[in-house]
Amino acid sequence: MPGRRARQAGVALLGRRARLRWTHLVLGGALLMPYWLVGTVVLALFTDRADAFTGSLTTQLGAYLLALPLAAVTGVVPLVRPMSVAAARVLCGVPAERLADGPATSRAAKARTAAWFTLHVGIGGLVSGASLALPPFAVTTMALPFSRGLRESALGRAYGLDHPWWAALGVPAGLLMLLALAAAAAGAGALLARQAPVLLGPTPADRLAAAERRAAELAVRNRLARELHDSVGHALSAVTLQAGAARRVIDAPEPDLAFVREALTAIEETTRRTVGELDSVLGLLRQGEDDGELPGPGLEALDTLLAHSGLEVACALEGDPVAAVPGPVSREAYRIVQEGLSNALRHGGAAPVSLRLRAADGELEVTMENPLTGRAPVVRPGGGRGLRGIAERAALLGGHAAGGPADDGAVWRLTVRLPLTGGRR
Template structure:
């Protein structure tokens, strides 16, 4: 019993009733137009006192006009917004954006006709029945009403008829609420089918999610490569300086000074890159997805090798100035990641990186002796090699990593045509 009362008079039923009344309000302009056009066919005392046949004729005339309204782009977004707020339909079951395609427009037209058609009937009943039911409720207590035409509505003017108006009025109000609740439930049941996403909407949503994931992965790679390399390099430099100070060897202030300088330069450069990536996260992904991310390129190879420690050496063959900016950035990040992995796993062994520029391709080769135990730089696993593979693949290239003849070798081939614009000028001596 309680569930039945809640279904008819609960908050959700009331909101759906309001939704239906809004549909009736939307019907009014179309209904008035139909009434004006059909009025020459009927004789009546006035527009609002027209015969019932004319009123229902105008109602039938208005519904096709409502269907035409669904062709406007804002028809579905507005209907979806109202249905989510008032019908109690879960948001993910409804589509976002204008209707695309004939099927989506047809379903939107069906929804508008259903909403406005039911809303017009329920609104009319809401306006007409409550005053009549209220009069029936007070009929036994009002001599004026008993002497009016209302007392003879049933064709019998007797006291028991007057008192029968009390339960009759209550039943009218309950029936009106039940009809409104049923019509609202029908709208809620039809909303996912008529306003739900079409295959084109689902495809567009999947593409948007793929783009968002691509941008997020891109920003994650930037954070991993810049911050991860900086922390690894700083840890190695600080550890070397601490071991020197704690040893009994003669004090080598110059080495400590160089280590602290490398730490300072690395952290300063990384803080700038971190600020930029965090700025993209704060202001949205449009900048990250629409163009390339600014950052160091092959011109910073010398500084990169210096910050990685004395065991690292970076050489190149060819004029790196003609490497497009996009390839230059990605190549720098690949070398950076290779140095970071070597710092972790090579245990201080020499690391060699060599870049060879050919006509249409830049080849990167990095080698370091295999070590039996990783250096304690970063606990847990990393995603560096996956990031290297993703960077190479995005440019149409390839990468490979693994042990070869007693050394760990990382290679990457980057086509120069995978870039869009720009150039990079390498700095420092070979």
């Protein structure tokens, strides 16, 4: 047990973590030097001392005390925090999640960073000074029992090292000095490690900014998910319907090869168009960027969408919505129509669909109707999210969507209103 405690004490004083924290303190001492030099010059100006740089310990301590306020002023600079955080993570062993990211921008963050920087350079300067001065003195003390000339030298007599006691106590006294230095460095490093999350941790403003960034990232992922859901989901529904119809026609006693050829052509064009849209969305995922405008077709591609939807669609346009609708609204409207057609395929099969787009009074109104046949819908793994996605798209543009049975349950009606000047909010 005593041996184990001795090993634990050795690790605490000279282990890897203790050595890294000691390095962090020495770095603080190095950062203090410019401020200490300025403090020395200021002290020399006001005390009229020519020996300020080589003066007494009192003079050096005065320069040290003048240096700390100067360091505190520097700590207010926003970029001091990310540099201090990087050093604290690597050298102090503080977990990254307990420290803030980015420059200090708020008043509270700057004040905390200034306090940390002052504490770091202040304690680091003391430990660095001791690390430079104490080891040579300790080694000299340990050499006293073995060097009579050293004990009787002018330096030895000046410091009282010629006393007989030093001949006997030189080695243990030197070892005790080195041990005290290691203990002081370990204690100071542990103090900085405890204070780092307090002074360099996120402020309430930092936490709010981080929450806003996470919300923005989540919004981007949700937008990409909707793009994939609407594009791929509609394509699969249309391809499934066309393939099923072609299979039934081929199995008929007198196959209609023209119909089969038309169905296969529709499948080919639908999949080719969907692969292009899928590549665009996946390109954004690979780049990890979003410029606020997702690529994709708009209402100008509505004719192609309806022609290869696998449904008989009666489309009515009022107010020239293709030309009058801005780009962001046009793209969202296209996706809403696409998802509406997918829902009609899933719930109504090949039943005809009525589509009306009306651009008037500063808004685009999209109305879709399809008969409720009573057939069981095609079930997607994990359930469908079409109506929810439509509502989200409308809400992003400042509009709203409503869907449900109408005309005593005979038809399903989807109504979406999008402001033409809303854009993305």
